[in-house]
Amino acid sequence: MVNQQRNIGYETPTSSNVDPDTSKTAFLDRATLVSETQDGVRIIDEQEEENLSRSLGQRHIQMIALAGAIGTGLFLSLGGALQTGGPLGALLGYGIVGLVVCAVQFALGETSALFPVTGAFVRHADILVDPALGFAVGWNVVYGSYLGVPSEISAALVLIEFWTDKYPALWITLLIIITFLVGIIFVGVYGEVEFFFALIKILLVVGVIIMGLMIDLGGVPGQERIGFRYWKNPGPFVEYLVPGSLGRFLGFWAVMINAVYSFSGIESLSVAAAETKSPRQNIPKACHRVFARVSLFYIVSVFIVGLIVPSNDSALNDDSGTAAQSPFVIAATRAGIKAVPSIINAVVLTSAWSSSNQAMLAGTRILYGLALKDQAPKIFLRTTKWGIPYVCVLLQTAVACLAFLSLSNGALTVFYWLLDLTAAGTLVSWATILFNHIRLHQALQKQGIVRQELPWHHWWTPYSSRIGLVFCILFLFTGGFSVFIKGNWDTTSFISSYLDIPIVIVLYGGWKIFKRTKILPLELVPIRAALDEMNDKPEDPIPPPNGWKRLNILW
Template structure:
């Protein structure tokens, strides 16, 4: 530290300096700051174990999109169109997970890809993406609370404000408790979701094969009549292609949440080993669940069933409930509604975690007020949580129709944020690989690396850009203009660009050169991390198909 001015201007200092404590210098060189800063290493607590890490990823990817959203996918694309659409987005998710895992295992920081983009691409982009994620996550919490209230009102007519208050209080308690509590909750929610998925898949097979008394064997009948594809907007081959493409956006938001896996990387035990383990195993399990679920739905409900267009927000719009009702199985709606309710609360908790940790990471870099660095003795950033709780009160707007319309517009502003985040993750990985090549460093020293992952990251980045630009294509067809749909599809793009160029103009930031990325420092920290030891597999883990 001697002879160095911590307030000195320059790209290195600006990138890694903590706004309150100044730069955390490393042992590699006087001008090489630490990647994982002392602030987060000392003030946050490692409360997430291996089983929490893997189940959080499963819980994040399995939600209302699977239980309630498959109906609209079948209606727009047909059984084969929906299967292909979810399959293609599944490949994108695979590429994103691998990119996220490789970068996060090397740099397990709070805020994950938001911090990575600042180190590997441009501090201005880190600022723009970071605040976009914070806004999206913070707005998602009152949205999920509102959705949960709709699910609760499936059983009761009590005033919505009562349930909103209860859910806000519960969310506040979870956000302020030790992160281990959050991990245990998500662990339990994930098991409930998996049990329900297995149950409804088996139920769907029984119905399809004629195992319910009084129902005929269906087989692939609905693939023949009304057919494997649906003509959407246009007719003929073009209409069938548009139907398949319309499924893509639905699939993206069904998978949204997988990117939050590493948001609390600094609070994970042995993050450099657990993150790759979770990314490798979770993707296969989640993709199999979605693939089988889409296949079964296409077999038991025809794509022209008008009930698939139900937007009640309760279990009645689930294609599994529709099939069960036709088969005379009456208990299914309440079961699905109950688990979907836990999914809504789980999604709310995940948004709280992602939003508060991203805000904490922004504060670490000086992109947010230093007050957000304050933590409890248990390592919880309570000022970040307090802001999140305050924003959650927007859920009360759901009690008024007019106010709820305004709330939906606020929510729509970052509806495309999932694709922006996925594209950023792929870009981070591409830049990291370019940096290793430029500096002549061996990629084999990374905690986790696959030789082909650079190609999958290019695939993911290109696909994210294409889907982002074409996701709202129906509004440009004759007679289909919808202002709300246009806003949700595209307004996030100019918002991110405005934040990026505004910060770049104000701070005069520059793109990070591949030769100046602190990769030697990252490798140094990885090699000298006392927690970075191989995970020992037990006999139980060989049989544990969920988190072993």
């Protein structure tokens, strides 16, 4: 019988009175089998419980998720979405992806509330599906996160070049050092830094939305009212790659593919669950609230951009990587509002820094979680006295030095090169989250446990997870569809769109063959053990807000 926490999911648990031949276990009552195989199972590993510090509060994790999702995709990429899909195509594309994000967030919230472990969905795959899947997805996320730090530092260098192109090596060094310090110091410091960044981004989003409305409605002196003029001419949709209705559909589909990466980072909300106060209460709340806020910001922003900039505007061809390519900057410049470019560039710079911090958190915590399950060297379990896995941080900082490649190859080129290597990782992570959730509900049904016993649940999530999984798979396999259009073949785009698929398959198959792992039968998923652990160690209830705190709509 499996009775040690690190062995959850590594092999099919069996008790002394259960013959491996399933035909001989028919005489056993299912409830008895589940009870015996889950006896002694520990969901939260003793090491993560003792060595990591629970220092992230509700406001931290909610604002961390907001900071991760509101970044360069919102400020710089909306112009490309408008140019590809038109104002209505862009709005529909972001709206549909927003619904997929909703499915992912609620699935992550329900699963993380029951299994609040370091590494989140990577460890969930190990517990609910197959340790080989946890290994494959975990190392895929680690690889993406480790490359994410130098790519974001390269992006930050591009943004700095908006003002000056002097001392690039100094800027890279400073950014690496600052990212390292945020990653190695008490995790509460990271939470406060990301909280501050998120507030700045939210203020800017609100500001550019108000500015966009003023420009559209003729509130800027000397500027006439625009209204829905650009929805009529050049029109609500754009023909992309091919003419006619098919071209308009392809434009809309391309917007959805690109929108996925604008929302990337939102899945890392619970990777530090073991470092979060009252995670069974705070993580679901964050998943619920962050989805609504992020989706609202994106959809309103896309709508406003479609009003103030025409989809055929030549200024949208700017691919400098600075604020100059932002449609908000394009509209503000033409309206004579001169301060906007530098303000947006400054906030996007904080976004790049914030994204590198988040990649550091995700990469180090998931690598730590892999080491807990013997899927990475034990040296990565070493922590500082204040609960930081410092070996993981040191390794990721060393990889961050790849950002110095930008000194010889051009910062923007290196940024896109590194980013392309991790392009499909977001969809792999989302699909894993949704599949984990589906397996959770299948196991509940198999074991006769009602959803009401879960610490957080919704009646519709089993259906939304299935629909969301279908969309994620569609997005994953059509991510590079443009290269299959006649005359548009591009080897680099093909590799960047589909590289992650064979990587995950090879990692999964290799670990499965090497360790001879098995897909965990639904009746042996340790749900009862998790519920018992939750009931044995109840969290202190979070007091309801009072006074002025009741007016707070952000966290």
